Amino acid sequence: MPKANDHAILFDASHCTGCRACQVACKQWNDLPAEATVNTGSYENPPSLSADTWIRMKFTEGVQQGQVFWDFTRDACMHCTSAACVEACPTGAVNYREGGVVTVDDNWCIGCRNCVQACPYDAIHFNEQKGVVEKCTLCYDRVSSGLEPACVKACPTGALHSGTYAEMKDLANKRLQELKAAGYKEANIYGLNEMGGTHVLYVLLKHPSTYGLPVGLTTESKKVASGWLSAGIAAAVLGFAGVKWLADRRNEVGGES
Amino acid sequence: MKGGEWGIYIALYFWLAAMGGGAFLISLGFKDRRTRLLGAWLALIGIVAGALLLIVDLGQPARFWHLLVGIHPVSVMWLGSAVLALSGLGLFLLIISKEWPEWLVWTTAILVLLVVGYTGVLLMATSRPFWSGSPLLPWIFLASAYTTGAALLVLFGNHDPRLRKLSFNFAIIEVLLVIAHLIWAYSQAKPEVNSLISGEYAWAFWSFIIIGVLIPLYMEAQRKALALAAALVLLGGFLLRYFIVYAGQLGVMRF
Numbered sequence: 001m002p003k004a005n006d007h008a009i010l011f012d013a014s015h016c017t018g019c020r021a022c023q024v025a026c027k028q029w030n031d032l033p034a035e036a037t038v039n040t041g042s043y044e045n046p047p048s049l050s051a052d053t054w055i056r057m058k059f060t061e062g063v064q065q066g067q068v069f070w071d072f073t074r075d076a077c078m079h080c081t082s083a084a085c086v087e088a089c090p091t092g093a094v095n096y097r098e099g100g101v102v103t104v105d106d107n108w109c110i111g112c113r114n115c116v117q118a119c120p121y122d123a124i125h126f127n128e129q130k131g132v133v134e135k136c137t138l139c140y141d142r143v144s145s146g147l148e149p150a151c152v153k154a155c156p157t158g159a160l161h162s163g164t165y166a167e168m169k170d171l172a173n174k175r176l177q178e179l180k181a182a183g184y185k186e187a188n189i190y191g192l193n194e195m196g197g198t199h200v201l202y203v204l205l206k207h208p209s210t211y212g213l214p215v216g217l218t219t220e221s222k223k224v225a226s227g228w229l230s231a232g233i234a235a236a237v238l239g240f241a242g243v244k245w246l247a248d249r250r251n252e253v254g255g256e257s
Numbered sequence: 258m259k260g261g262e263w264g265i266y267i268a269l270y271f272w273l274a275a276m277g278g279g280a281f282l283i284s285l286g287f288k289d290r291r292t293r294l295l296g297a298w299l300a301l302i303g304i305v306a307g308a309l310l311l312i313v314d315l316g317q318p319a320r321f322w323h324l325l326v327g328i329h330p331v332s333v334m335w336l337g338s339a340v341l342a343l344s345g346l347g348l349f350l351l352i353i354s355k356e357w358p359e360w361l362v363w364t365t366a367i368l369v370l371l372v373v374g375y376t377g378v379l380l381m382a383t384s385r386p387f388w389s390g391s392p393l394l395p396w397i398f399l400a401s402a403y404t405t406g407a408a409l410l411v412l413f414g415n416h417d418p419r420l421r422k423l424s425f426n427f428a429i430i431e432v433l434l435v436i437a438h439l440i441w442a443y444s445q446a447k448p449e450v451n452s453l454i455s456g457e458y459a460w461a462f463w464s465f466i467i468i469g470v471l472i473p474l475y476m477e478a479q480r481k482a483l484a485l486a487a488a489l490v491l492l493g494g495f496l497l498r499y500f501i502v503y504a505g506q507l508g509v510m511r512f
Contacts, residue, residue, distance in 0.1 A: 111316015
């Protein structure tokens with residue numbers, strides 16, 4: 001679990017208007033270039049995170065029981081406590097920093113992209129020009145100097161908050177109670193248990209899977225353990241088949257001589 | 258083109274290391290020094306060529322040594338590079354030794370087995386639904402290492418009929434495992450499985466089944482053009498790696 005004084009962000013979907021000031025602020029503060037995209041029939045843009053886009057608003061839209069719905073969720077690194085990218089990294093370049101923030105040391109990263117494959121949020125990406133991976137830093141340069149992350153600072157509706165993990169958790173619980181009282185029965189908090197607890201918490205109006213958020217996640221170390229277990233059984237079973245073949249062969253050779 | 262994907266170098270590496278490693282493991286079943294030495298050479302060439310491909314594929318190839326100066330045992334990538342380096346050393350020592358000490362043969366055999374097996378674990382421990390959708394990838398890669406390893410020894414002039422029999426048996430096991438994997442992973446990885454059956458990578462999948470498995474099995478049963486059959490088995494081994502690596506990354510956007 002994150003520590004009480006860790007850096008944290010709270011995203012309150014019930015206050016988000018999808019204005020994407022957070023996206024623009026992130027680009028500006030981190031000096032990230034724009035992306036050339038095409039219209040896919042949605043206001044959502046760009047279509048996914050990349051090495052040049054560390055945060056974007058995901059638009060979930062459609063018609064449900066004759067009612068139009070248009071919901072916005074934040075899509076960025078969750079700064080997991082048991083981060084798959086950190087555990088998958090073979091050099092320690094992707095690592096936990098003080099306050100639970102997960103960042104990439106771009107002087108140490110070798111560009112193997114194992115973290116890209118491991119992340120369940122698709123939040124870390126390979127920059128082909130630089131030859132290293134990049135992602136949201138939770139504005140580590142800002143928060144370590146007492147400033148808010150750029151996305152939080154730019155949010156005009158109070159959908160984004162930042163502070164210590166304990167503060168954000170309290171705020172999330174308070175907001176959840178308000179929403180439940182206002183009749184949003186499905187309202188919930190996302191990120192309390194995922195990947196050891198994430199340093200970014202979401203207050204959502206509907207079930208996380210409605211917005212394509214992964215649920216029932218397995219940590220990287222558990223995946224690795226079950227992988228080795230399966231490989232061990234495979235080696236024993238298939239290896240046995242091979243050994244048996246060799247033994248039969250030796251008997252035959254022995255019989256001939 | 259979106260960055261961050263593993264491509265042709267990775268597929269080639271999986272193929273080369275497994276083929277050479279499989280040939281070495283099988284050659285240990287032979288008593289004669291000639292076959293064993295051939296196996297060790299094939300494995301060393303496969304592993305060194307594969308390691309070079311891995312280094313070239315890095316975003317920062319000159320920093321490859323960063324892998325070797327820390328200890329990150331949970332990272333399958335780290336463990337893989339460690340066993341890759343150590344197995345290369347073991348094979349080199351065997352090749353230059355006149356006598357093969359038992360302990361060195363065993364240690365190297367286990368390291369080579371790890372090289373062959375870790376690649377499956379590496380893919381399983383990701384968030385790609387097609388790779389992590391079943392625990393069978395290490396089984397498939399191991400079976401294919403035996404199939405292609407035996408075929409490689411046949412191609413290098415070993416005419417022991419039991420070698421072809423081994424390749425034959427493991428080819429059948431391998432295909433059954435691939436089918437089991439597709440069925441098992443289907444619920445989580447529908448687009449990936451469909452791309453293999455009738456979509457973007459169907460050419461590779463069906464070529465693997467027909468050219469890489471069924472035709473060589475038929476040729477083997479008919480005792481015809483055995484060297485060509487072995488070559489087709491090797492091609493099939495590459496196609497298998499190719500479609501697993503490529504189709505597995507269709508599931509990029511999951512949010």
